[in-house]
Amino acid sequence: MAPRKRGRRAGISRESVLQAALDVAANDPAGPVSLNAVARALRVSPMAIYSYFASRDDLLQALTAALLDGLVIAVPEHATPARKIEIWAHAFRDYFLERPQLITMLSWDNGHTSIAWINQSKILMEALESMGLDGPELGETLLWIWSVVMGAIHAELLDKQSPRGMQDWEFEDLDPTMQRGVRFIREAMAAPDHHARLFNFQIARLTDAIERWGGERFARRTLKAAPQDI
Amino acid sequence: MAPRKRGRRAGISRESVLQAALDVAANDPAGPVSLNAVARALRVSPMAIYSYFASRDDLLQALTAALLDGLVIAVPEHATPARKIEIWAHAFRDYFLERPQLITMLSWDNGHTSIAWINQSKILMEALESMGLDGPELGETLLWIWSVVMGAIHAELLDKQSPRGMQDWEFEDLDPTMQRGVRFIREAMAAPDHHARLFNFQIARLTDAIERWGGERFARRTLKAAPQDI
DNA sequence: ACCTGAACACCGTTCAAGT
DNA sequence: ACCTGAACACCGTTCAAGT
DSSP states (O other): OOOOOTTOOOOOOHHHHHHHHHHHHHHOSSSOOOHHHHHHHHTSOGGGGGGTOSSHHHHHHHHHHHHHHTOOOOOOTTSOHHHHHHHHHHHHHHHHHHOHHHHHHHHTSSOOOOHHHHHTTHHHHHHHHHTTOOHHHHHHHHHHHHHHHHHHHHHHHHHHHSOOOOOHHHHHTSOHHHHHHHHHHHHHHHSTTHHHHHHHHHHHHHHHHHHHHHHHHHHHHHHHHSOTTO | OOOOOTTOOOOOOHHHHHHHHHHHHHHOSSSOOOHHHHHHHHTSOGGGGGGTOSSHHHHHHHHHHHHHHTOOOOOOTTSOHHHHHHHHHHHHHHHHHHOHHHHHHHHTSSOOOOHHHHHTTHHHHHHHHHTTOOHHHHHHHHHHHHHHHHHHHHHHHHHHHSOOOOOHHHHHHSOHHHHHHHHHHHHHHHSTTHHHHHHHHHHHHHHHHHHHHHHHHHHHHHHHHSOTTO
């Protein structure tokens, strides 16, 4: 309560700032993590944080890394590549659903991809390689999987924190065809495991496509390598 | 320049506010549309806007509707359902790429889905229905397509407005396996039509899966309807 | 080196007052 | 009814000053 004297050491550190940021994020998962809120939690002036982080962006980068560090994905060694991808995706989903702030910070807030995030994709990459993917195609597939997984999780979180409520008058403004569609959507979302089912479905289509696609590419490459000009 | 007198009519209207908001959005596609910025463009006090819109949310809702109104998707009547979905998805992508603000406002800012947005999906729904989808399954498929299309476009825009630059020291901190992966990603993204190709690929997988899935469901339903107990 | 305070340029919204 | 101005509670960041 007693206001600190000018320049008096508050005894904060990079770690304690990070911990405070984690607390702020945990207390309000929906809202953005602001420097001011972190400073308030630490009972210091907002500017004190600048001694440990260059900017808000810098703090968020460290925060995402800290949050991601807790994620350890283990896959059975003898599982098929497709199964490994499935396990990877579901582990990601579970982890993000418990830490709703992460998805925003990781892929939407500023677009910066943290190192920790990339390192977490090792299992994914190894699975793709063993499916015969290589070079730019492997890179493209990685980007694709990220987009689908993050998109699906983001949509799920958004829906959970603010269910798309539609007013009656809005519903009546709709085209009759779409009124039926909206009813179907509501029916679909009424199922208690709706989000899990939708996620499962997307990942299944994903691995399905990769298996087929990777197989084709692999066959083509093997064909090219064969001595056809003899 | 001359400051308006208190209460003096500025002569703005719901339409002029909306137009100003469109201008603001066009001038800074990356940044959010703020009430203050719109007021500045109109040369009125921010509070004047509250005479025409209940809140910032209300203004954004109207803004998205106005932006979406310009989108008219026409599909050849005799195209296959899958082809219709493809055309729909690409029309959406083209439209959104020219109006980068839309994607944020529509699906990420507050999560409110505008009526205009839903009405735009009529073609999509008709295509799905003619593929044999119905009920909650149709609703689920609609949600899925939205998620994929919006996710892909969002990722593309984000990448364009702030390319994921990675510092050298960051690269060296990576696991060797992922260093190779990141190199592949860079190679993939070096292609000039990279985004278009990735989008094409995703939509192709999407229609592929729906055709197969819808077909299965259709067959099962037909089977059920058949007089098997005779 | 670490921290504060004042300042600047933002943001959305409420409330009272003026025409 | 329409609009302003002051006020409130935010936000990130710069800069000078204090210990």
